[in-house]
Structure formats: C-alpha cells, structure tokens
Amino acid sequence: MIPRFNYSYSLRDTWDGITGLLFNKKPNTSYLNDLFPGAAIYFVDSARMGIKYALLAFNLKPGAKIGIQPYTCSSMLAAIAAANCRPVFIDINEQLSLDCDDLRRKLTGLDALIITHTFGIPANITQIKQLTGQLPVIEDCAHAFHSWYEGIHAGNFFDAAVFSFGNGKFPSVGGGGLLVINRRKSSERVAGMLGKLKSSGLVRELTFAGRQLVNALIHSRVGESTLYYLLNENFLSNKSQQISDYPTHERQPYRSVGYAMQRQFTELAIMSMKQRENARYLIDRQNSHYKMLANVDDAGNSFAIVLLSHRRNELYNFLRKKGIGAGKHFQHAKSWAMQFGYQHGECPNFEQIVGEILTIPCHYGMISSDLQKIDQCLNEFTQSNNLTR
Template identity: 50%
Template structure:
C-alpha cells in the first residue's frame, strides 16, 4: 500500500541524526531565520508545547476567551483548556480555515485568537488583520512550513506562530517544531519558559532514534499494508481519543535540531517534489474532484486535500486500490464536544468535517505511485458518471 505520509528514516538520515547528537552545535543563525527576519525563533520539542508557551506568554486572565476553529488537532483544544482559558469555536469556510464572517460575529469578548493555516492553506490574513486590530493572535502553522500568503512565509503576520516537524508533518523529522515570536513584548516570557526546559539524556536521544527506525519500518509500504489490514479498526477508535500529552518538559532533541539545521537543501528539494506530485494529480482531475490547496506557486502542499460528499465511499475505493488515503481530523466534532461544542453551532464545520479526504502526495512517491493514484481517481469518476447515467435513465 502507498503510505499516507513519508515516514522514511534512511541510513543517511540516521547517520546525520547521530552526527548531530555528538557534534558541537553549529555557529551562526539557523537558515530558517531567513524566513522570519524580524522575529525571535525558538526550536521547541513539539507544536503542542509551542502553543502552550505562546498562550502562557500572553498572560491573559483566568477564564479568558480564546477563539479557535473546531476543525483542528485536539492538542490545541487541550492546550487552551490547560492554560485556564475558555474555548470559543469559530466556524470554518470552504478552505477549512477561519470563516471571517463568523469571526466578525464572535469577535466581541475575545481575549485572544488562534489562526490555523489548515493543510498549509493560508487563512485570510488581510481580512483577519482588519478585524482583530490589537487582539493577540497566534498562528497555528503545524501544516504550513513552506506555505506562503501573498508571497510571504506564513508565521510572519501575527504576534506568535507555531510550526511542527513531527511524524506526518513537513518536514517530517519525527519530533520538534518552531515557536516564532514576532511581537517583542512576549520575548521575555518565552525566554523564561525556555530556560526552564531540561535537555534530553543520551538514552532519550538514542531511544528516539530507535523509535524512528521502527516507525520507518512499520509505515513502509509492506508495514503500512499490514497495519491497515489488521489494526485499522483499532487505530480508528484510538483516533477518537483526545491527545492530552503536553510535551512541555524537555528541549528539542539534538538529533532533530541537527537535521533541521543541516538538511536544508534536502528539505527544500522535498517541498518541490511534494508540490509537483500534488499538482500532477490536481491538473488531471480538477474538473471532477474538489481539490483545495495553497495556490501560491512557491508553497508546499502538505497533503492532497479533496472535499467529497461521498467521502467514505471514495476513501474505501482508494484503500482497496492500495492507496493510503486519510480522513484527517474526522473526529474533530467529537473532540470539540468535550470542550462545549454542540452540533449545529457552526454549520459549515458540521458539513465539511464529513467531506475531507487526504490523498498521498509526499516527496517519496514514485511515478508508478502517481499512476496508481491517477488511475484510481479516474475509475472512481467513471463509476460515478455511470451511476448518474443509470439514475437519469431510470
């Protein structure tokens, strides 16, 4: 089966990780600081930790109201609650990012806002800026490293931003992320929190490398096929659980930091391949399927995202064809209900969460893989057309 994401951990990457573990830290500014020229950038253990640090830096009063879209990772919802704040859910639009009309209606009374660039599709930054004025805003860029809005890397537009490099993200380094602080009034608070973090032990670092090797095997083509065949139901049930792990205690792994700082050329090349793969499918099937993606030509495609009213039927068709499709955040309604959300509160979200399907476009795909995906989508479209003809005839 074609894996949903690229979990590869090659011999070269293992060597690079181990070299980083025992090497001196590189001198000079990391290359990604070029993406955020006016910001203070921190390497962090995870995006969930970054959201927690950012919320704490805002120094909001207890029970402050934080706006967030319900179509997001449960760890974001948990971070808001653990900070002692209340969640105010704001609807999404057809791009799976904040509905600015609903934001305008909910803005009064908000103490802060989280703006999510879902699947690397940039939110409507200009309109949001007009609306929020001086309201503190955190950008959730967990899907959006390499994604741009108006030619500028997202994460540059509001007070703070958080990126993720965990498994299934881009770049997929297995762990880690960035906290970007654009508003200098929050730097001291973030510095204080970062200085409290503990470095990982040598054993923890080696154990992390070992886990990455195991995941690389489990999520290989053969491993992914076996997992789906024998454990798909269990994994689906597990996905209903809310992710409560904080990941706040330690610094970023040295092995991840080293790869992030030294594998720059490969990360850039992978981004180009990933977008090229996505566009190869989109260009052939855009007239039949409703794909959504960041149309900036220099932006990474986090995943090939499609909205389809018969999502489960399309999902099963792709899985049966050996394609690791996904129903990303399919349990978001269930997660949000644990934080006060009631179905019907945000009608666009209620509809769209049932339609989202992601199709592999990661940089490790071969031309054969792309042909398999292309043919599977063509067969499904032809089958749908045939059904429509039968319905019309009857």
C-alpha cells in the same frame, strides 16, 4: 501501500543525531533567520507545547477566551486547556480556514485568536488583520512550513506562530516543532519559561533517534501495507478518536531534531516543488470530477490534497483496498470539540464539511507511477458510480 504522508527518517538522520550528540554539537539555526527576520525563534518539544507557551507569553487572565476553528487537531485544544484558557469555536470556510464573517460575529470578548493554515493553504491574512486589530493572534502552521502569503513566509504576520516537525509533517524530522515570537515582550517571557525546562539526556536522545527510524520503517510502503492487513479499520478509527493529551512532563526539544532539520533545510525548496507538482498533476486531471483543494502557490508547499465528497467513506475504503493511503483527516474533530464545550449547530459549515474531507497523498516521496495509479483509481471509482461534480 502508498503512504498518506512522508514519515522519512533515514539512517543518515540517525547518524547525524548520534554523532552530534556524542560530540556535543550545537545545532545551527541561523538558516531560519531568513524565513523569520527579526523574530525570536525557539525549537520546542511539540507544537502543542508551542501553542501553550505562546498563550502564556501573552500574559492572559485565567479562563481567557481563545478563538479557534473546530476543524483542528485535538492537541491544539489540549494546549489551550493547559494554558488555563478555554476555546471559542469559529466556523470554517470552503478553504477549511477561519470564516471571517463568523469571526466578525464572535470577535467581541475574545482575548486571543488562533488561525490555522490548514493543509498549508494560507488563511485570509489580510482580512483577519483588518478584523483583529491589536488582538493577540497565533498562527497554527503545523501544515504550513514553506507556505507563503503574498511572498512572505507563513508565521511572520501576527504575534506568534507554531510549526510542527512531527511524524508525517513537512519536513519529517521525527518530532518537535518551532515557536516563532514576533513580539519583544512575549519573547522575553518565552525565553524565561523555556529556559527552565529540563533537557533530555543522552540515553533519551539516542532512544528517540532509534524510535523514529523504526517508526519511519513502519510507515514505509511495506510497513503501511502490513498494518492495513493486520489491523482492521475499526481499530484505527477508534485509536484516532482519542484526544491527544497535553504531556505531563515538559522538556526541552531533542537536539537530534535540530541536526536533522539543519541538513534537510537545504533540500526544502526541491521537496516543496515536488509536492506542488504532484498536487497540480492530480488536481488538473480530477478537478472536473471532484472538488479538490491544495496549496499550489508557485513558491508554496502542498502538504496534502483535500478531496471533498459526499461519498467520502466509500471512496476511502476503495482507495485503501487499491493500496492508496487516503485519510479521513480530523474525522473526529466534532467529538473532540464537544469535549471542550462545542455545541451542536455552533459552526454549521464545519459540521457539513467535516464528513466530506478525504486527504490524498502528494508528498515528495511519491514517484510518477504512484500518481498514475491514484489517477486511474479515482477514474475507476468515478465511472463505476456514475459520478459528476
């Protein structure tokens, strides 16, 4: 099975983590200053934790209204609730990011806004800036490390930004994330709050490194194939339907994540280029048959290819049977949102598109034969079903 995302966590990552912990090395994060000049940068235990603390740093009133698109991970909604705020849902456009017309209609009364660079495709930052003025804004960059907008790295445009380095993200270093604060008063509050968190001990750190190595093996080609044959689709769908709860115990991030990130940072440009080339190859060959989305900016990172199809479920099953790790990303987003107050018909574009989204792998771990196989299988499905775009 060609894995949908890259879950790489190597023996070298494990070794770097263990030796760093045993010798009590402090991860060097100076390389991040070039990407986020002038910002305060914090490693956090998870992206959802980053969202919560970014909201708390704004010093909002209890029950504050936070604008967010419904096509998002349930962990983002859980983080809003953990910050004692509530979401206001704003529709998405064809690029799967905030629809600026709907944002304009719902802007009055918002206390803050979260914009998402979904699948690494930058939102319309210029127009959002014009609309929001002084409103506090957070960039959800969980898919957008090494994504750029007009030559500037995502995460630099508003008050705060959150990145994820969890399983299957880019880069895949096992867990945690990054909280970027671009506002001095907010950074002082964040530093004070994060400084009070308990650090992980040596045993927890070593257990984490070992667990990530095992997880990478499970999501390797052989591991993914084994899971596909052992677990039925209903089991996987029911599991993904569950809301990602906010953690009951907050901690400082695992230091081993910082070690792995430090080593992989020198390779990011090459990995981004590989993913971008993979995405372009498949889009160029299939664009006449399917509507496909990806960030193919000359310097950017393609987190995944999005294929939009009314026959999404059939195509998903076909590709999985052929050994291709396609995914129905955030397929339960509407039911998640409804548990946080979403009303049917509130975001009509979202409700139409959410059932058509299929992600196709393009990660840097793929080889040329993988791309050829995906291309051939898509052609086979197209021809057997007489499909045209």
